[in-house]
Amino acid sequence: MSDTFKPRDENEIVEAVAWAASGGKKLELIGQGSKRALGRAAQYDTTLDVSGLSGVVLYEPEELVFSAKAGTPIAEVEKVLAANRQEFAFEPMDLGPILGGKPGEGTLGGMLAVNFSGPRRIKAGASRDHTLGVKCVSGRGEIFKAGGRVVKNVTGYDLPKLMAGSFGTLAVMTEITLKVLPAAEDVESVLALGLSDARAVEAMALAMGSACDVSGAAHFPQAIAAKLPVKAVAGGNSSVMAFRLEGIAPSIAYRRGKLEAMLKSFGSLAVLKADESRTFWRAVRDAVPFSGKTANALWRLSVTPTSGAKIGGAIASATGAQMFFDWAGGLIWVEMPGENPHEQAVRSAINGEGHALLVRATPSVRASANVFGVLDEGLGKVIRGVKEGFDPKGVLNPGRMYAGL
Amino acid sequence: MSLVMPELDRGVLGRRAEIVAALRRIVPGEGVIDSATEMKPYESDGLTAYRALPMVVVLPETVEQVSQVLRYCYDQKIKVVPRGAGTSLSGGSLPLEDAVLLGMAKFNRVLEIDYANRVAVVQPGVTNLGVTKAVEHEGFYYAPDPSSQIACSIGGNVAENSGGVHCLKYGLTMNNVLGVEMVLITGEVLRIGGKHLDADGYDLLSVIIGSEGLLGVVTEVTVRILKKPETARAVLLGFPTSEAAGDCVAKIIGAGIIPGGMEMMDKPAIAAAEAFVQAGYPLDVEALLIVELDGPEAECNHLLERVSDIAKSCGATTLRVSNSEEERIKFWAGRKAAFPAVGRISPDYYCMDGTIPRGKLPLVLARMRELSEHYKLRVANVFHAGDGNLHPLILYDANETDELERAEKFGADILKLCVEVGGVLTGEHGVGVEKRDLMPTMFNETDLAQQQRLKCAFDAEGLLNPGKVFPKLHRCAELGRMHIHAGKVPFPDLPRF
Ligand SMILES: Cc1cc2nc3c(=O)[nH]c(=O)nc-3n(C[C@H](O)[C@H](O)[C@H](O)COP(=O)(O)OP(=O)(O)OC[C@H]3O[C@@H](n4cnc5c(N)ncnc54)[C@H](O)[C@@H]3O)c2cc1C
Numbered sequence: 001m002s003d004t005f006k007p008r009d010e011n012e013i014v015e016a017v018a019w020a021a022s023g024g025k026k027l028e029l030i031g032q033g034s035k036r037a038l039g040r041a042a043q044y045d046t047t048l049d050v051s052g053l054s055g056v057v058l059y060e061p062e063e064l065v066f067s068a069k070a071g072t073p074i075a076e077v078e079k080v081l082a083a084n085r086q087e088f089a090f091e092p093m094d095l096g097p098i099l100g101g102k103p104g105e106g107t108l109g110g111m112l113a114v115n116f117s118g119p120r121r122i123k124a125g126a127s128r129d130h131t132l133g134v135k136c137v138s139g140r141g142e143i144f145k146a147g148g149r150v151v152k153n154v155t156g157y158d159l160p161k162l163m164a165g166s167f168g169t170l171a172v173m174t175e176i177t178l179k180v181l182p183a184a185e186d187v188e189s190v191l192a193l194g195l196s197d198a199r200a201v202e203a204m205a206l207a208m209g210s211a212c213d214v215s216g217a218a219h220f221p222q223a224i225a226a227k228l229p230v231k232a233v234a235g236g237n238s239s240v241m242a243f244r245l246e247g248i249a250p251s252i253a254y255r256r257g258k259l260e261a262m263l264k265s266f267g268s269l270a271v272l273k274a275d276e277s278r279t280f281w282r283a284v285r286d287a288v289p290f291s292g293k294t295a296n297a298l299w300r301l302s303v304t305p306t307s308g309a310k311i312g313g314a315i316a317s318a319t320g321a322q323m324f325f326d327w328a329g330g331l332i333w334v335e336m337p338g339e340n341p342h343e344q345a346v347r348s349a350i351n352g353e354g355h356a357l358l359v360r361a362t363p364s365v366r367a368s369a370n371v372f373g374v375l376d377e378g379l380g381k382v383i384r385g386v387k388e389g390f391d392p393k394g395v396l397n398p399g400r401m402y403a404g405l
Numbered sequence: 406m407s408l409v410m411p412e413l414d415r416g417v418l419g420r421r422a423e424i425v426a427a428l429r430r431i432v433p434g435e436g437v438i439d440s441a442t443e444m445k446p447y448e449s450d451g452l453t454a455y456r457a458l459p460m461v462v463v464l465p466e467t468v469e470q471v472s473q474v475l476r477y478c479y480d481q482k483i484k485v486v487p488r489g490a491g492t493s494l495s496g497g498s499l500p501l502e503d504a505v506l507l508g509m510a511k512f513n514r515v516l517e518i519d520y521a522n523r524v525a526v527v528q529p530g531v532t533n534l535g536v537t538k539a540v541e542h543e544g545f546y547y548a549p550d551p552s553s554q555i556a557c558s559i560g561g562n563v564a565e566n567s568g569g570v571h572c573l574k575y576g577l578t579m580n581n582v583l584g585v586e587m588v589l590i591t592g593e594v595l596r597i598g599g600k601h602l603d604a605d606g607y608d609l610l611s612v613i614i615g616s617e618g619l620l621g622v623v624t625e626v627t628v629r630i631l632k633k634p635e636t637a638r639a640v641l642l643g644f645p646t647s648e649a650a651g652d653c654v655a656k657i658i659g660a661g662i663i664p665g666g667m668e669m670m671d672k673p674a675i676a677a678a679e680a681f682v683q684a685g686y687p688l689d690v691e692a693l694l695i696v697e698l699d700g701p702e703a704e705c706n707h708l709l710e711r712v713s714d715i716a717k718s719c720g721a722t723t724l725r726v727s728n729s730e731e732e733r734i735k736f737w738a739g740r741k742a743a744f745p746a747v748g749r750i751s752p753d754y755y756c757m758d759g760t761i762p763r764g765k766l767p768l769v770l771a772r773m774r775e776l777s778e779h780y781k782l783r784v785a786n787v788f789h790a791g792d793g794n795l796h797p798l799i800l801y802d803a804n805e806t807d808e809l810e811r812a813e814k815f816g817a818d819i820l821k822l823c824v825e826v827g828g829v830l831t832g833e834h835g836v837g838v839e840k841r842d843l844m845p846t847m848f849n850e851t852d853l854a855q856q857q858r859l860k861c862a863f864d865a866e867g868l869l870n871p872g873k874v875f876p877k878l879h880r881c882a883e884l885g886r887m888h889i890h891a892g893k894v895p896f897p898d899l900p901r902f
Contacts, residue, residue, distance in 0.1 A: 148847075247704065355603050372606075
């Protein structure tokens, strides 16, 4: 068991990083540790727990801007925003359930470091799209800032967005500034039942290419649909494809009519009202159907939307995996029947046309599998160069994403 | 502003003939231009106060040629300035006398349109409007719409992270590009992203977009295309004070409404625009807002009513809703022509581009009036009000001895003011050479060094577009050194578990 250091401010983080860099030590960064089981399993000398850096720094609802210390719990942030009927439009995922932890945990820093966005990604973008500024301590033990607190800013490289999805391997974020948006007044979902994966992907492309302004498009094969926590869906015995419509009531009503007309030829339709819709899309966001068997390997694939069904089908027939589709087919959650991640089958199905991340696996699998894939040579060189620029001694989460990085 | 550019490389200039010949072997025919008269059109970009003739202009047509040219320049230690359409307002594509100017204009094809996945794959020389033109017959469009959209290239948009009046709702270039193909200075070709949303490794697109040609040459761009909203309606709102207009903007957003566009103009800008295009703007107001709502008709109408109510409660003295597409376009005509309109009332104008927290608008406008008196130069303001991006247009006459110098000082003061109130030096036009030396007002040395270390990962020799963005480009070896004074006791007073 390694030591844990819990700094109280950024100067103590500087101290810790400088100590590690000068002594050849490796630090594991954590917030609340809710995503600790995600990533390659690597050896660290010491854990750096940044959850002590917590608290809202600035929140101006009318300016749509929010800043907080990186260790601030997301649950707390969401409460503050909700009190002003605002939210992060990118719907940060709660990984607790699928990783076998408690729901509702995680910090702002962890949210950005992982950059897993929810169903609204197809319309509103990812957490990186909403990140405006950061303050960090680099692996060099230096405090730096980048970006700002305004949405339109091209002053220097957009390093805040580079932090998104870097899994703590570049710098220790200490403060993050994000754009916030008004929460939709109302929400409804239109479901089409009984579609094959291929038909569903077709229908989702059609809806996304319409002016219906869909803010969620997901498809659940029958066995997975049954595990959704929404009565209207779980009770039936057919696949479920769902579209989310958000906004003001008269607009939703109009768009629902349009969508229903468009989907008529695809299957029988149903509607989820606001409360059920919210529960439904939260379950999509958190991949809830795959929270039962936490020993089974679980993948998150980002692919060309119209290739979703084909890629999913190839993986299913090679491995017996179960899956569901979000992002109109562009995001596939794939659960293997056991601990074996079948990496080869997954990667050859994608065939370079997307990205696959092994989100859940046993520690021994995570120690040997290419959790994030294998970088091609050219890209790998640049990425190692970027790491070198931020963390030349390999102090911060080394090996968490790629071996030797 | 006296601009110090990187020292000329005499060695390279001495080998000019040899270099031109070598480049001709890579790009045959008219793709290499070396005569002064033919290079003249390339001597400046949209920031016309600065001019320089490049050593040679190269206009490649294939990725292979781009790769070979860059590789050659890398081996020979020759600087390279990438260029799209040359509309940059910050001197981003300003040539260097000892550098190859690499023009991407011949990369002008739309390679693929994939409606089912809602993306288009285009070459970087395609104009911004060219993307929309290629997809509009199917009812689609490309959302970021800089006012220069008929001329500026997608490659330039990527390099500058350009925005437009619809960015408030639909995002900037950053939010609408899914992938690029880029050639590094070493000639290596990288593909980053694609039709999928999350990609391998770090999110390099985040730093490539907005990198002002300092990281690599973009040779292909995958952009997101959107279905056109069914309706769009605009409302013109006039206010007796800019405070009232600013208050109205805050209240609209506070009510949870994100309009498709929300633009503000001050009195001098209104007068210039009205005189130029007769858009029907009221001349008796201090500030004018154009608010556009888009979406299904029912939604537009509903939100227009709410916006109108808010405007009335904020003391609007003019309130006109567009009742036809012609009228909506007319409302916008004045705003879209604001730059040339100001150009008509003054021999020259200097366009600034700071962003401020919106709430600081009245303060910034008041201080700007003081500065205007101090420098004895007029200023007109157009403002992307929804997101705080301010475009003060400073009016001057370059033929008057010190007016350009005064205009530049005035401009620098405005940008410093933007930073002082919590904003930034540039919202969408880029740092280029124009704001390069102001970077230290926003970033300290450590901040800037960290940004340069990122550059080192792409261009360790600093050959791509030097003299832009960074006040001083340090050598990568120097930036890599670490000075650590620590390591005694591992932080004795930290809580441990
Ligand atoms: C009248 C007018 C109105 C404008 N309005 C707006 C506006 O509303 N919003 C806005 O954001 N901007 C605006 N601009 C600024 C300008 O049009 C944008 O910055 C535009 O994106 C520049 O594109 P370009 O093709 O002209 O690029 P250039 O000026 O040729 O180059 C700009 C930068 O991009 C780099 N570059 C170009 N092509 C490539 C490539 N293929 N690979 C790598 N680097 C490359 C260059 O090195 C340079 O640093 C306006 C300009 C004018 C003159």
